[in-house]
Amino acid sequence: MNRQKRALIRILMILGITFLTAVLPLKENLNPVVYLGIYIVIYAAIGGDVVISAARSVIRGSVFDENFLMTIATIGAFFVGDYLEAVAVMLFYQTGELFQSYAVGRSRNSIAELMNIKPDKAFVIRDSENQMIEEVDPDQVRVGELILVKPGERIPLDGYILQGSSSLDTSALTGESMPREVMAGDEVISGCITLSGVLTIEVTKAFEESTVSKILEMVENAGNKKAKTEKFISKFARYYTPAVVVIAVLLAIVPPLILREASFSVWGYRALSFLVVSCPCALVISIPLGFFGGIGGASRNGILVKGSNYLEALAGVRTAVFDKTGTLTRGTFEVTDIVPATGTKEQLLFLAAQAEADSNHPIARSVIRAYKDMDAKKSTEAAKEVLGQEMSAVKSEQTELAGFGIKMKLNGGMLCAGNDKLLKQEGIIADMLSMPGTIVHIAYKNQYIGAIAVADTIKPDAKEAIRLLQRCGVHETVMLTGDKKEAGEAIAKELQLTKVYTELLPGDKVEKLEALMADKQGKLLYVGDGINDAPVLARADIGIAMGGFGSDAAIEAADIVIMTDEPSKVAQAIRISRKTIRIVKQNIIFALAIKAGVLVLVAFGMSNMWQAVFADVGVAVLAILNSMRALKIN
Numbered sequence: 001m002n003r004q005k006r007a008l009i010r011i012l013m014i015l016g017i018t019f020l021t022a023v024l025p026l027k028e029n030l031n032p033v034v035y036l037g038i039y040i041v042i043y044a045a046i047g048g049d050v051v052i053s054a055a056r057s058v059i060r061g062s063v064f065d066e067n068f069l070m071t072i073a074t075i076g077a078f079f080v081g082d083y084l085e086a087v088a089v090m091l092f093y094q095t096g097e098l099f100q101s102y103a104v105g106r107s108r109n110s111i112a113e114l115m116n117i118k119p120d121k122a123f124v125i126r127d128s129e130n131q132m133i134e135e136v137d138p139d140q141v142r143v144g145e146l147i148l149v150k151p152g153e154r155i156p157l158d159g160y161i162l163q164g165s166s167s168l169d170t171s172a173l174t175g176e177s178m179p180r181e182v183m184a185g186d187e188v189i190s191g192c193i194t195l196s197g198v199l200t201i202e203v204t205k206a207f208e209e210s211t212v213s214k215i216l217e218m219v220e221n222a223g224n225k226k227a228k229t230e231k232f233i234s235k236f237a238r239y240y241t242p243a244v245v246v247i248a249v250l251l252a253i254v255p256p257l258i259l260r261e262a263s264f265s266v267w268g269y270r271a272l273s274f275l276v277v278s279c280p281c282a283l284v285i286s287i288p289l290g291f292f293g294g295i296g297g298a299s300r301n302g303i304l305v306k307g308s309n310y311l312e313a314l315a316g317v318r319t320a321v322f323d324k325t326g327t328l329t330r331g332t333f334e335v336t337d338i339v340p341a342t343g344t345k346e347q348l349l350f351l352a353a354q355a356e357a358d359s360n361h362p363i364a365r366s367v368i369r370a371y372k373d374m375d376a377k378k379s380t381e382a383a384k385e386v387l388g389q390e391m392s393a394v395k396s397e398q399t400e401l402a403g404f405g406i407k408m409k410l411n412g413g414m415l416c417a418g419n420d421k422l423l424k425q426e427g428i429i430a431d432m433l434s435m436p437g438t439i440v441h442i443a444y445k446n447q448y449i450g451a452i453a454v455a456d457t458i459k460p461d462a463k464e465a466i467r468l469l470q471r472c473g474v475h476e477t478v479m480l481t482g483d484k485k486e487a488g489e490a491i492a493k494e495l496q497l498t499k500v501y502t503e504l505l506p507g508d509k510v511e512k513l514e515a516l517m518a519d520k521q522g523k524l525l526y527v528g529d530g531i532n533d534a535p536v537l538a539r540a541d542i543g544i545a546m547g548g549f550g551s552d553a554a555i556e557a558a559d560i561v562i563m564t565d566e567p568s569k570v571a572q573a574i575r576i577s578r579k580t581i582r583i584v585k586q587n588i589i590f591a592l593a594i595k596a597g598v599l600v601l602v603a604f605g606m607s608n609m610w611q612a613v614f615a616d617v618g619v620a621v622l623a624i625l626n627s628m629r630a631l632k633i634n
Helices: 003-023 033-058 066-079 083-104 211-225 232-258 264-278 281-300 308-314 346-358 362-373 376-387 420-426 462-471 485-495 504-521 531-539 553-557 569-603 609-631
Strands: 122-129 133-135 146-149 159-163 166-169 180-182 199-203 304-307 319-325 331-341 395-401 405-410 414-419 436-444 445-456 476-480 499-501 522-527 542-546 561-562
Touching: 003 033, 003 083, 033 066, 033 083, 066 083, 066 264, 180 199, 232 264, 232 569, 264 476, 264 569, 281 304, 281 308, 281 569, 281 609, 304 308, 304 569, 308 522, 308 569, 319 504, 319 531, 331 346, 331 362, 346 362, 346 376, 346 405, 346 414, 346 436, 346 485, 362 436, 362 445, 405 420, 405 436, 414 420, 420 436, 445 485, 462 476, 462 485, 462 569, 476 485, 485 499, 504 522, 504 531, 522 531, 531 542, 531 553, 561 569, 569 609
Parallel strands: 319 476, 319 522, 476 499, 522 542, 542 561
Antiparallel strands: 122 133, 122 146, 146 199, 159 199, 166 180, 304 561, 331 445, 395 405, 405 414, 414 436, 436 445
């Protein structure tokens, strides 16, 4: 059973016992000492931890906190004979603390443990002639040594390729799902996964200087930099508590000394009543409950907030920074444009599908999907035009060239599908098109057929997200991406972002974020979804992760998680935050105003204890009802 459940059970049990004790005629039938003893036991059960905390604070020299005020006020209630009030105050306080503990959420201490990019082994070539390979820890590999990385393995250390070629999954570092083609002479960094081909890599950096180690270090340091929002009630108690204690002491001593008919017993009773009424139970429950209501309303809309301090900070956001892939875009690739040089679009797409049919590359899969979605009649006509009436595609001599593309024989003619380097290698002249995304050029029988553009697609609500943020007063919207300049700028232009920074590694993202934070007005939030975003999420004032398909590291590092993966929820979270802050401020002003009025009445003997208690509890109930409005989100 967790701590919250135990606290809830304790509150419910004490509430039931207190109710029975109050309604049963115990006071008339029991010895006063026994009757007092029953309430002392109940009080110790519900408020003992508060009294202990107050005593510890006094020992440490921090006297005037909310625990001290609760203790003095409730003990004062016992002295004036209002045992039920003493227990009721503690019940209110513990209920507020329970709501607050539910709102805090899970801690982020295990960020580094969730970052699976850290490699646990490296295969070092100790004897290149006899190919003797030794498995060691990455931190035991020295600069200049050779390591072997097979398909499906994670590159353990930074270096450059001596032999081999492969496609690399760099999504853990750049957040981009498009594989990167590498070959001999190319530089590679730790954390990437080889998808095809065996690589022999010469190590250029020790493990503690590698990209993986730096990412882990950045997450830890960024978490330490982030300031924690102090609870309002603790700040309030620093001034309120000593003030009311001093006033109560003066109320008990001064009038009997200066007024002829004043007695210490009368004014002492008023002073203790003053302390009881001064207990800010309406605040200690309505403030956390207001935030809890906002958090609950957000969760109903697929927005999980890990603590009330993050919800409070969200209200002051003026700068929004976004990752691209998986955040503003889908993270899946689609054919976005088909530009034939000769023939029709259907013929061009048909030839591209024949070349990519046996490949598992994301670009190939997107071309195949586009071909399958093509009208069946047009597909048949395209095949007839290219293959003739036999309608049988005879393929042979297929070769996949890493970093170039695919070559194959199709019905006796050479079919090429790849980048501009492949065309140059084959001596085929073509117009180099400038389109967002990756361009696949198609040539058949030494004739250029055309080009197909494949790119990540924008999420349906991404434009609306930026528009809503601007309506919320977020004047600066920025995108940080590891994607190429052309692709990143095209997305930023379409979404009407104010700034975009492209071709960034995780370290670059942190640097850019630091620069933006130095120039920002108000709070800055960062929205991302990948492991590579974890350091930036932790460093920003508020980190928001896409939780539907986001990495565990990003979700753990973030302060807020959007479970629906919709960027438009960011603006909704800001609206919820501002509504919650308005409700909390209303509660504070209302509670303090009523509290001040009742304290004046008590001090001058114009209100007895139960009238004061009724007013105090009434304020708490109204504040709670007002707080419940935060649960309702339009």
